[in-house]
Amino acid sequence: MKSQINILRQLQELVLTRDEHQQSGDGSHLDQINKSISELQKKLQPQVSGIYERLYAKNHIVTAAMSNGCCSVCGMQVPIAQSQQVKLAQHLVTCSSCGRVLFEGDVAEARRVQDKVSRDDAKTGISRFSAEELMVADLGAATREKAIRVLADAMEGHKFIENADSLVTAALEREKVLSTALGHGIAFPHVRGVEGGGLALAIGISKKGIDWDGEMVNIVVLSAIPVAVSAFYLRLMAGLSRSFAKKETLKALVSADSPKALWKVVVKATRREVK
Numbered sequence: 001m002k003s004q005i006n007i008l009r010q011l012q013e014l015v016l017t018r019d020e021h022q023q024s025g026d027g028s029h030l031d032q033i034n035k036s037i038s039e040l041q042k043k044l045q046p047q048v049s050g051i052y053e054r055l056y057a058k059n060h061i062v063t064a065a066m067s068n069g070c071c072s073v074c075g076m077q078v079p080i081a082q083s084q085q086v087k088l089a090q091h092l093v094t095c096s097s098c099g100r101v102l103f104e105g106d107v108a109e110a111r112r113v114q115d116k117v118s119r120d121d122a123k124t125g126i127s128r129f130s131a132e133e134l135m136v137a138d139l140g141a142a143t144r145e146k147a148i149r150v151l152a153d154a155m156e157g158h159k160f161i162e163n164a165d166s167l168v169t170a171a172l173e174r175e176k177v178l179s180t181a182l183g184h185g186i187a188f189p190h191v192r193g194v195e196g197g198g199l200a201l202a203i204g205i206s207k208k209g210i211d212w213d214g215e216m217v218n219i220v221v222l223s224a225i226p227v228a229v230s231a232f233y234l235r236l237m238a239g240l241s242r243s244f245a246k247k248e249t250l251k252a253l254v255s256a257d258s259p260k261a262l263w264k265v266v267v268k269a270t271r272r273e274v275k
């Protein structure tokens with residue numbers, strides 16, 4: 001049953017990638033994604049397929065990692081007997097509260113670090129997801145991989161995520177499915193399924209520009225996203241994209257010469273779009 005659960009997880013990631021693309025992309029890769037989705041769906045056993053269809057009709061998040069003994073999407077504690085079943089993965093176990101198919105979360109993906117962002121209720125706007133320490137004013141003429149690496153290291157170094165290596169690997173995997181450069185010189189590399197904390201994002205600037213799968217990119221926004229906030233991330237990404245694409249904002253971002261200056265520009269530019 002483990003392979004069926006893996007197919008469900010891949011399906012979910014592809015569907016959410018398609019959602020992103022429909023929201024922010026130009027629609028040019030939809031055929032390719034749709035083809036991959038229907039090929040994967042054919043690999044589901046009839047009974048699993050039935051469960052998938054039912055869950056999918058309600059919400060595009062159909063699976064949930066079991067993290068610290070809880071469903072990572074709805075937060076409900078999984079009873080011990082059931083959590084053993086999830087670990088064995090001999091048959092499908094669904095969350096008794098939200099109905100999603102549970103799988104054992106990867107310990108390396110979970111964040112045991114103190115969650116610096118979401119527990120501070122006093123914060124507003126972009127400060128809920130990021131901080132001055134996560135601003136990199138000069139990525140240089142880095143490659144796509146190097147840019148993601150520098151931002152992931154900043155996130156790990158300041159304890160926003162547990163493991164930079166696994167974040168980099170997963171972000172590059174995601175890029176292989178579809179480039180996250182969405183026009184205006186902005187790219188949104190990201191990893192979904194980073195559980196155990198809030199959404200966190202780091203921003204890096206390359207004045208010289210980075211070749212991002214054929215597109216020139218000056219602004220890189222790397223995000224670590226708990227699955228439960230996938231839909232929110234789509235809106236956040238669209239809002240950031242609108243904020244940063246303004247001509248004077250782009251200019252201010254690219255000419256910021258320190259993390260402090262960059263953070264100031266980011267906070268000001270996103271004030272309206274990110275509540």
Ligand SMILES: [Zn+2]
Binds near residue numbers: 064071072075076
């Ligand atoms: Zn649940």
